[in-house]
Amino acid sequence: MELARAREEITRLRDEVAQLKRRLGMHSGNSSMSPSSDRFSSAPSANAAATSSPRSATTSPESPGYQQLPTQPEQLPPIV
Numbered sequence: 001m002e003l004a005r006a007r008e009e010i011t012r013l014r015d016e017v018a019q020l021k022r023r024l025g026m027h028s029g030n031s032s033m034s035p036s037s038d039r040f041s042s043a044p045s046a047n048a049a050a051t052s053s054p055r056s057a058t059t060s061p062e063s064p065g066y067q068q069l070p071t072q073p074e075q076l077p078p079i080v
Helices: 001-024 046-054
Strands: none
Touching: none
């Protein structure tokens, strides 16, 4: 009788683990949840690389508006 109860408990716990794993895998991309409900990201989104850089794509020397800042202290203008 005790063995039967232990087996039932194991089955119940396995079902619970499977349900919790499914819930952990849910996010706005594979459910009806809103993007703001995504708490943790297991993988970066497709455009994360494009948005994670603080520099824009127009900061190359060939781009209009590019300005190379001085890097040596003696090249800096005096502070008044």
